[in-house]
Amino acid sequence: MNVLALSTLGRLTACALIAGAAALAQAQTPPTPPITPVPLPDGRIIQVSAPPAQAHPDGGWMDWRLHFKRTSLDRRFTALGFVQSSNNPKHDPVEVHLVKPSGQIIPLRNSDVVDVLWTIDGQYLIGQGSNTLRLWNTNGGLRVRQLPRMDRLDVIPNLVCVAVRDFTDSAGNETDVWTVYRLHIPSLRPAGQFKLPEEPTERQRFCR
Numbered sequence: 335m336n337v338l339a340l341s342t343l344g345r346l347t348a349c350a351l352i353a354g355a356a357a358l359a360q361a362q363t364p365p366t367p368p369i370t371p372v373p374l375p376d377g378r379i380i381q382v383s384a385p386p387a388q389a390h391p392d393g394g395w396m397d398w399r400l401h402f403k404r405t406s407l408d409r410r411f412t413a414l415g416f417v418q419s420s421n422n423p424k425h426d427p428v429e430v431h432l433v434k435p436s437g438q439i440i441p442l443r444n445s446d447v448v449d450v451l452w453t454i455d456g457q458y459l460i461g462q463g464s465n466t467l468r469l470w471n472t473n474g475g476l477r478v479r480q481l482p483r484m485d486r487l488d489v490i491p492n493l494v495c496v497a498v499r500d501f502t503d504s505a506g507n508e509t510d511v512w513t514v515y516r517l518h519i520p521s522l523r524p525a526g527q528f529k530l531p532e533e534p535t536e537r538q539r540f541c542r
Contacts (some may be wrong), residue, residue: 364389365397372403372412372433380437384416385429396420401428402449406456410435411472413442413450413459430461432474440474448484454491458520462487467496469520479522481515486534488541492519495541497534514540 367384374380387397401417412433420426430445447461447468461468467479486497496515512530517523534540 362395364395367397368399370400370403370414372414373409374433374437375410375435378437380433380439382414382431382433382439385418388418390421392421398429404450404452404459406452407454408456410456411452411459413452415445415447415450430459432459432470432472434472442470442474442476444468444476444478445470449487451487451489453489453494453519460487460489460494467494467517467522469494469522471520477520477522479517485512486536486538486540488534488539489519490541493517493525493541494519494522497530497540499533516541 364387367386369381369383371379372382384398384400387395390396396418398416398418400414402415403412404415405412414431414433415428416431417426417428427446428448430442430447430450432440432442434440442459442461445461445468447463450459450461452459457472459470459472461470462484465481465483467481467484469477469479481496481498483498484496485499488495488497494517496517497512498515500511500513510532512533513527514530515527516525518525528542530540
């Protein structure tokens, strides 16, 4: 057998092995998605399922688990963030589902975020990405705002604040000053900025 034939045979064998592994994974029973109970304002409790598992290209399954659960201050809406154990070594995607007072569940679009928080009036959900701020209304409508990066979020009535660490000043010297960008809710138009002398702690209220 010549070299070309051996090379072709090797490629066909590799493809057959990959296809066989994928077929085996598909033939196996996928894991049951975990269930999260969510109380509704009328006292009912609904069971919200995580997204279904997907077959991993190397065999097995990429399943989802609950990553965060955030309920609005008026207890009417709940946002559930599910994270996938994916085949991406650098990032496991997140999918956010919104539970409405009626029990309706809405998968929110463009919801691959680190965390979410509700506005004070419970009318909007704000999502923190690496450099994109998301704002959803309670029907799933979305606005986005690009920022250099986001380290901390806070909200007050009508405003969301994004705290970003300034690693260097204008002269290139190392610094530990934090810049806070203020944005109007729901337009996400800029509303000015100010400095913080030190890093805000987790869940610290720093917006003003």
